[in-house]
Amino acid sequence: MSPLDVATLRKDFPILSRTVRNDRDLVYLDSGATSQKPAVVLDAERDFYETRNAAVHRGAHQLAEEATDAFEMARATIAAFVGGHVSEVVFTRNATEALNLVAYAFQNATADAGPDRFVLEPGDEILITEMEHHANLVPWQQVARRTGATLRWFGVTDDGRLDFDPSMITDRTKVVSLTHQSNVLGTINPVAQVAAAAHEVGALVVVDACQSVPHMPVDVHALGADFIAFSGHKMLAPTGVGVLWGRADLLAQMPPMLTGGSMIEQVFMDHSTFAAPPQRFEAGVPNIAQAVALGVACDYLTDVGLQAIHEHEVYLTGLALEGLAGLPGIRIIGPTDLADRGGAVSFVADGIHSHDLGQVLDDSGVAVRVGHHCAWPLHRRFGVAATTRATFYLYNDEQDVAALVEGTKRALEFFA
Amino acid sequence: MNLESLYQEIILDHYKHGRGKGLREPFDAQVQHVNPTCGDEITLRVALHDAVVQDISYAAMGCSISQASTSVMYELLNGKPLGEVWPIHEAFVKMIEGRGKVEPDEDVLGDGIAFAGVASYPARVKCALLGWMAFKDATVQALGKDYT
Numbered sequence: 001m002s003p004l005d006v007a008t009l010r011k012d013f014p015i016l017s018r019t020v021r022n023d024r025d026l027v028y029l030d031s032g033a034t035s036q037k038p039a040v041v042l043d044a045e046r047d048f049y050e051t052r053n054a055a056v057h058r059g060a061h062q063l064a065e066e067a068t069d070a071f072e073m074a075r076a077t078i079a080a081f082v083g084g085h086v087s088e089v090v091f092t093r094n095a096t097e098a099l100n101l102v103a104y105a106f107q108n109a110t111a112d113a114g115p116d117r118f119v120l121e122p123g124d125e126i127l128i129t130e131m132e133h134h135a136n137l138v139p140w141q142q143v144a145r146r147t148g149a150t151l152r153w154f155g156v157t158d159d160g161r162l163d164f165d166p167s168m169i170t171d172r173t174k175v176v177s178l179t180h181q182s183n184v185l186g187t188i189n190p191v192a193q194v195a196a197a198a199h200e201v202g203a204l205v206v207v208d209a210c211q212s213v214p215h216m217p218v219d220v221h222a223l224g225a226d227f228i229a230f231s232g233h234k235m236l237a238p239t240g241v242g243v244l245w246g247r248a249d250l251l252a253q254m255p256p257m258l259t260g261g262s263m264i265e266q267v268f269m270d271h272s273t274f275a276a277p278p279q280r281f282e283a284g285v286p287n288i289a290q291a292v293a294l295g296v297a298c299d300y301l302t303d304v305g306l307q308a309i310h311e312h313e314v315y316l317t318g319l320a321l322e323g324l325a326g327l328p329g330i331r332i333i334g335p336t337d338l339a340d341r342g343g344a345v346s347f348v349a350d351g352i353h354s355h356d357l358g359q360v361l362d363d364s365g366v367a368v369r370v371g372h373h374c375a376w377p378l379h380r381r382f383g384v385a386a387t388t389r390a391t392f393y394l395y396n397d398e399q400d401v402a403a404l405v406e407g408t409k410r411a412l413e414f415f416a
Numbered sequence: 417m418n419l420e421s422l423y424q425e426i427i428l429d430h431y432k433h434g435r436g437k438g439l440r441e442p443f444d445a446q447v448q449h450v451n452p453t454c455g456d457e458i459t460l461r462v463a464l465h466d467a468v469v470q471d472i473s474y475a476a477m478g479c480s481i482s483q484a485s486t487s488v489m490y491e492l493l494n495g496k497p498l499g500e501v502w503p504i505h506e507a508f509v510k511m512i513e514g515r516g517k518v519e520p521d522e523d524v525l526g527d528g529i530a531f532a533g534v535a536s537y538p539a540r541v542k543c544a545l546l547g548w549m550a551f552k553d554a555t556v557q558a559l560g561k562d563y564t
Contacts (some may be wrong), residue, residue: 022418027423285432355479355543356423371454385455385477414419414482415428 002093002315003308006397012300013395024365027403031210032183032344032391033369034174034233037297039235040112044296047070048289055285057262071288074295075278082209082228083219090244090251091286095210096135096246098229101281102206103139104257106175110147115253118202120411125172127203129154129162129183129189130381134374138210140177143329149174156381160185160334166197172339173203180212180223184375184389185334186317186344188212195224202321204250210234214301214311215342215393235301236292244270251277258283284294301394312321316392316401320345321407327412333379333387336392343392344375349408352415356387360411422533422540423480426488430527431480436490436542440473444558449550451542456482460550464558470498472551481531481540486547488527501555504528505548511535512544 008063008381009017013036020026028036048070050381055064056071079086079226092098108397109118119127126140142195144151160182181188196206204401206224212218212233220228227250233240256263256274263283265273274280301309318338324330329350335341349357358370369389372379379385390404439446441460450457463470472494476486479524489508491499505527508528511520516536534544 015460067472069550318553353479355540359422359540376455379455382487387456414423 002397004304004312004394006312006395010397012040014039014042016395019324020365020367021363026107026170027341027366027400029390029392029396029400029404030367030369031214031234031393032353032389034239035214035236035393036264036395037168037236037238038300040300041238041293045238045289045293048292053091053289056288057156057279060116065377067288070249070292071286074292077295077298078243079245081302081320082213083221087276087278088245088248088251090246090281090283091291092229092242092244093240093381094233094242095208095229096230096242098133099208099259100139101197102227102229102246102254103143103242104175105254106143106216107146108255110259111154112255113256117250117253120149120174120257122150123148123168123172126151126173127153127168127173127177127198128175130156131160131187131375131378132177132179132187133208133210134376135210136177136179136206137377140229150249156185156378159336160187161282162187162189162194164190164194169197169201169203171201173198173201173407175204175206176209177206178382179210180218181215181342181344182229182334182375182378183211183344183388184346184373184378185290187335188216188340188342190340192222192224199224209338211344215306215313217306226250226354232290232294232297235294236297237241238287238290241290241294243267243294244281246277248277251281254281256280260284304314304394310342312394314338314341316398317341317343317391318394319398319401320390320392320404324408327405327409329412330408333382344389345391346389347388348384348387352411357408357411360414361404361407364403364407364410366400366407368404421489422537424530424533425516426527426530427480427484430484433487434487435486436474438473439475440471443471443473445554447550447554447557449497449546449553451478451482452461452508452547453542454479456543456546458482458486458546458550459487460547460554462551462554462558464498465557467499469493469495469501474547474550476547478546479543481534481543482546485531485534486550487491488530489547491525492528498555499531505552508548514540529561 001385023033051068054067056068075089076086079089100254198205207228209228211228233239241332260283354370443463446461448459457478460474507524
């Protein structure tokens with residue numbers, strides 16, 4: 001049973017009432033890529049532009065004050081949403097930029113003989129996992145290349161779990177960066193356990209929380225993270241705003257990635273000094289209306305209840321795994337049990353490429369993701385070029401899962 | 417637009433029974449192309465002699481559209497002089513990228529017109545062109561080798 005009243009929630013999302021491909025009802029199972037937005041969030045974005053639009057942190061006029069207040073109140077809401085302090089929340093464009101901001105702190109500190117915590121030398125190790133999204137993989141490849149540090153990774157077991165080998169964490173390990181919940185497998189990783197081991201050797205812990213913060217209660221201190229990154233658009237907010245949460249003492253030491261207006265303390269013709277966090281990391285006019293709308297999205301999710309959303313998604317995942325298991329030639333890529341698992345179900349069908357499977361599903365009105373989902377090495381690990389992925393959110397229901405299973409059956413028949 | 421007009425019988429046939437498959441010797445140029453959005457890839461070789469396509473051979477991994485369009489390309493272009501090849505190539509690309517607004521000429525494209533439906537699905541355009549772009553690249557490289 002689902003703890004959510006989905007029928008009522010669905011009314012909050014205008015897009016869910018449209019049809020696609022020959023008047024079929026939209027079955028949106030691609031929230032892992034981006035979520036749909038409730039009217040209250042869309043209204044907040046529009047309301048900002050209609051009533052308070054001004055650049056933040058500059059100007060002394062009333063609109064500038066009101067815009068700044070709205071922006072900073074959103075920051076406070078988001079900080080509370082993940083259990084952090086308001087000064088620890090940095091607005092970015094998206095989670096990719098948030099992860100790069102940390103990666104660049106290591107690169108820039110190394111180039112400039114900056115604070116020890118962020119300086120990497122040959123022999124130092126960066127530890128990630130084989131299930132990372134490219135956004136938490138490619139930036140670390142770049143850091144390793146530019147600093148001489150070595151990139152290492154935990155493997156993934158055949159059933160899609162993290163192959164956590166504590167002996168890989170040594171005195172050489174300077175940073176451990178891993179996803180909280182895999183965007184392909186749905187696996188929820190034992191971040192607290194990994195973080196405890198990393199902290200024992202003094203390594204910093206970065207968590208890609210893109211697929212967890214929108215879907216379950218997340219507390220940065222319970223996770224034991226030093227940094228977490230997530231995207232607004234995956235949690236009911238508009239595109240263009242993401243968040244880096246970082247421990248205050250670490251942010252205070254970190255060099256900026258982007259420099260320019262509004263991130264400075266003093267500027268002279270030959271040098272500048274930088275503002276304290278979070279402003280140090282927010283050069284230029286930010287995506288203000290989108291940040292304000294993200295604050296409203298957090299309130300909406302809090303009202304619905306993150307634990308209830310998680311339980312709802314686990315319930316739908318169970319139905320999907322069961323339904324797909326009843327079809328011939330389907331292989332799930334990821335755990336087939338529901339322990340420590342979120343609502344991403346990826347699978348391959350014998351003899352059908354995921355693009356073709358996705359095309360038949362699309363023709364049935366079912367929107368899924370096909371391809372490697374920006375986790376190419378993970379797909380290689382499982383010996384597949386591409387998978388079909390369904391991801392669930394609070395507005396999906398049993399009928400959506402049934403449409404997925406029915407559409408997949410239709411594809412199997414079509415290409416038989 | 418419906419599924420049957422996208423996946424015409426002729427496409428499914430070429431998908432299941434690809435023509436000219438496999439990598440063969442001799443060849444003048446070999447290229448590897450990938451579709452970074454889905455990970456599909458093709459390794460394709462071209463052998464030229466006196467500006468005539470002697471052989472197109474390939475190993476590919478991908479969806480039905482990309483596999484079938486490469487197979488149809490093999491049938492359409494293999495053995496033809498480049499003077500006939502390029503107009504066909506150009507017409508195919510134009511049709512696929514035409515968003516359904518380009519009327520394909522069966523006299524030029526032959527079985528290639530089965531892919532007209534792909535133009536209505538922008539997300540599949542790259543699939544249909546994977547082999548064709550690899551062929552163009554390989555042929556240009558092979559020509560470069562001939563004349564330098």
